[in-house]
Amino acid sequence: MSLINETHDPALKSWVEEANRPGSDFPIQNLPFGRYRPIGVDEDFRIGVAIGNQILDLQGADLIDTSDMNALMALDTAARQRLRREISRGLSKGSAQQQTWSKRLIAQDAVEMAVPCRIGDYTDFYTGIHHATSVGKLFRPDQPLMPNYKWVPIGYHGRSSSIRVSGQTFRRPRGQTKAPDAAQPTFGPSRRLDYELELGYFVGGGNALGQPVSIEDAEDHLFGVTLLNDWSARDIQAWEYQPLGPFLSKNFATTVSPWLVTTEALAPFRAALTRPDGDPQPLPYLDGGFNRKAGAFDITLEVLILTERMVESGLPPERLTLGNAGTAAYWTAAQLLTHHTVNGCNLQSGDLLGSGTLSGPAANEAGSLLELTEGGKKPVVLANGEQRTFLEDGDTLILRGWCERPGAVRIGLGEVRGTVLA
Amino acid sequence: MSLINETHDPALKSWVEEANRPGSDFPIQNLPFGRYRPIGVDEDFRIGVAIGNQILDLQGADLIDTSDMNALMALDTAARQRLRREISRGLSKGSAQQQTWSKRLIAQDAVEMAVPCRIGDYTDFYTGIHHATSVGKLFRPDQPLMPNYKWVPIGYHGRSSSIRVSGQTFRRPRGQTKAPDAAQPTFGPSRRLDYELELGYFVGGGNALGQPVSIEDAEDHLFGVTLLNDWSARDIQAWEYQPLGPFLSKNFATTVSPWLVTTEALAPFRAALTRPDGDPQPLPYLDGGFNRKAGAFDITLEVLILTERMVESGLPPERLTLGNAGTAAYWTAAQLLTHHTVNGCNLQSGDLLGSGTLSGPAANEAGSLLELTEGGKKPVVLANGEQRTFLEDGDTLILRGWCERPGAVRIGLGEVRGTVLA
Incomplete structure (x- = not known):
């Protein structure tokens, strides 16, 4: 069952500064999943998480080992919550991941998005x-x-x-x-x-x-x-x-x-x-x-x-x-x-x-x-x-x-x- | 447009004798496609054509190079008709393929069938x-x-x-x-x-x-x-x-x-x-x-x-x-x-x-x-x-x-x- 935990803490800020701007759709408390690729590049879509005006490449950041959103969605609740916590911690101000993950960001206005997953029915x-x-x-x-x-x-x-x-x-x-x-x-x-x-x-x-x-x-x-x-x-x-x-x-x-x-x-x-x-x-x-x-x-x-x-x-x-x-x-x-x-x-x-x-x-x-x-x-x-x-x-x-x-x-x-x- | 051609010739017989039995669902004039695998064997389904009480393995017979029925179905009409002619000729009595293809047959009662293709909608x-x-x-x-x-x-x-x-x-x-x-x-x-x-x-x-x-x-x-x-x-x-x-x-x-x-x-x-x-x-x-x-x-x-x-x-x-x-x-x-x-x-x-x-x-x-x-x-x-x-x-x-x-x-x-x- 979804419960409020430290990933929802209103005091939490991200080292991606745009995410801390009041009114942003994608503060660190959100962390939605999507599929993206750089505009004009004919490659497979990757799974990312929106943070401020950026996207974190989840595979690039070693958080997942798939580009199949449906497989990620099929994770059980505990695994999904663990992944959320891990992303939240890594994107938090002062996290040890900032240096490596900041190389795994791409601007949202530089990508093309896909339908977020394969919709069977x-x-x-x-x-x-x-x-x-x-x-x-x-x-x-x-x-x-x-x-x-x-x-x-x-x-x-x-x-x-x-x-x-x-x-x-x-x-x-x-x-x-x-x-x-x-x-x-x-x-x-x-x-x-x-x-x-x-x-x-x-x-x-x-x-x-x-x-x-x-x-x-x-x-x-x-x-x-x-x-x-x-x-x-x-x-x-x-x-x-x-x-x-x-x-x-x-x-x-x-x-x-x-x-x-x-x-x-x-x-x-x-x-x-x-x-x-x-x-x-x-x-x-x-x-x-x-x-x-x-x-x-x-x-x-x-x-x-x-x-x-x-x-x-x-x-x-x-x-x-x-x-x-x-x-x-x-x-x-x-x-x-x-x-x-x-x-x-x-x-x-x-x-x-x-x-x-x-x-x-x-x-x-x-x-x-x-x-x-x-x-x-x-x-x-x-x-x-x-x-x-x-x-x-x-x-x-x-x-x-x-x-x-x-x-x-x-x-x-x-x-x-x-x-x-x- | 579908037209009657030599694959429908009533005189055509197969070297798979059961296909020539009057009343068989699968004479050489039919040649329907399906996906099968041997009963009890956990392997990918293969594309076959029913002939009499047998199934011809199309990939095994070098007729196609895919196990994806949807890809086969997407062939244009001319390519589909060519494939049908090729299967028909090879299964005809006296064909040169009999010796090699007879090793690519499996009995219908020895297989498990799948839904014939991936049905999107x-x-x-x-x-x-x-x-x-x-x-x-x-x-x-x-x-x-x-x-x-x-x-x-x-x-x-x-x-x-x-x-x-x-x-x-x-x-x-x-x-x-x-x-x-x-x-x-x-x-x-x-x-x-x-x-x-x-x-x-x-x-x-x-x-x-x-x-x-x-x-x-x-x-x-x-x-x-x-x-x-x-x-x-x-x-x-x-x-x-x-x-x-x-x-x-x-x-x-x-x-x-x-x-x-x-x-x-x-x-x-x-x-x-x-x-x-x-x-x-x-x-x-x-x-x-x-x-x-x-x-x-x-x-x-x-x-x-x-x-x-x-x-x-x-x-x-x-x-x-x-x-x-x-x-x-x-x-x-x-x-x-x-x-x-x-x-x-x-x-x-x-x-x-x-x-x-x-x-x-x-x-x-x-x-x-x-x-x-x-x-x-x-x-x-x-x-x-x-x-x-x-x-x-x-x-x-x-x-x-x-x-x-x-x-x-x-x-x-x-x-x-x-x-x-x-």
Whole structure:
């Protein structure tokens, strides 16, 4: 179980000075894992840890003997915590490793990042109850929230092959759509292209086929989190999704942030998941001590947009949304993992579980344009006068996340950005 | 495009005599690919071709220089056809290779088979229109076939990690179910466990993200087919599937047959896909010359059951279903592949596309117990007096497939079997 230890000590400083700058995403209390290689060099990606504006080469620093992130993720909890302690000590001010490790640093702006691991299977969940309710209203006005929602952590399998790391650009997808009053569908570019603000939960150690993971053990199987943008073509979705769920409306692109922020790093930012009075208690297999007390992640989430015109005018990205993962999600990552395996389904190291769109209860906490514009009816007006109901060609979306609490050092998840091409 | 050539010549015989026995699944006109290793030997799986009751070791026979089936599958059509010709010539009666290759044979009953390739992503479609109609009636009596069915090849992403080869055994899945009249769900073993008779279409060469495959080119991306059993827990499915589709009801086990029967081998068994009068023509992106003329596969499909009591009494498996893939499917494999990529989604070598349950129009052509028993209302009565509404612990299901046509030598897909444990 993740517990607070000396690696979280707010007094801890690094000899990488940029890591000590207040507001840095990557202070020594964070230490997220990613895969990188120098820009323009065609070599295998290496495993590194972000520290300030630098990356420490873990193999170069003799901390690991693999470049296979999935193997590292499969380490048991004790081994992962030992590795974290070792990295933390070596990067601490005054450490004996400074002289050798400082030669194993590379600047973050000198590298290209990869998707952090090999993702065998990707499952997307639907834990954002405010999102499910708002979207449900648009698709099914008579019954926005299905009767199963408060009992079953609803999820579906997504597409692994089209997951890319931050910086992804993709062409606006084409497909079948049908206007409500049309006699038959037509084929063409999606006109209702949207983003979805999600967290990606990454599986550490897997489980064997036929061997469910209990809610008590689930945290041990969670390696860490990234930001995730689940790009969605709403018009394609509306026509295709009955009765087997979303398919081409979602599988053309999914973008993740490059840094796996570990559950160990997130230990100071856990929260109870509270259910509104009158809601059913989870069935026993989804209800357990730690999960009930501290299953949620208190992570602030932000979405920004940068249009082509804003770039031309030299304007900075503009905020669309500011919310919190903990209050948006109806189910915890541990509950998703346990539910996923309760029938015997096997998860493997590196598998990705998407949280679903994490919209908060307030209008400005909505994690998609579908919600912000009430289904395309009320355009968002940007500071430069541009309007958006759905995404236009050239739009860049930026998702950011961070954790802040009294008594803890702020840590960041970095960002994930992606751009729609014509 | 697959064309009939000398490898299909009905007069062709092999020096492996068992391959010339009428009724063999694996005559020299078939030559399916699989991965095998000797039973009880812990070594890497090798690529072989089935011939009669033997397997030819392709690397041992100097025909390929890899043990990576996905790499072999990614060969372009011309290279695949060259390899097929070379194997066919070498295995032909009187060939110069007989002496050396006969040392590279191993008996099929002396090996353990693997899933034929690394399956990155698995997509399950819903092309069986009679299945979709019958099942639709049970889940949605008011609207059995959705308005999109005859326009969109409906599909959803499945789970790759739990796919196993023929011989799979698995525990009856547990999960949430809710009786229609119950106030809340309960947790326990599925009571409505079922099978689904499908074909698995395997992708050969993939496509880059953002680069759709046209219907004219789709056949070049299809490597071959297997049988596929999409085990399904109907009671879990009914409670969980709204609004994002089937999830835990399907992902606990999927079983495929070990032999990839290539589209080249199937060339003599292609058929036109005819749509009933009055049905809409496919949108242009799903409609093309070869696909229209010969997109379907004329494959006979059979399902048999072998219960524990039958085994104890020494009884053989008993037939539940006999049907034909060509008349059961509303969409061709090429249409599925093109549809899957039309939004830019990338397929990779080895990806699996399930056909969906291939039930014919007649009652005894139904590809699942759900249909055979009309939703569990009318039990199937077996010859020994046993009854089945859904699967019982200890039941073994066997799916078989073969192609027969005047003027062509019969070829078989082999079989896929799987057993339910308590």
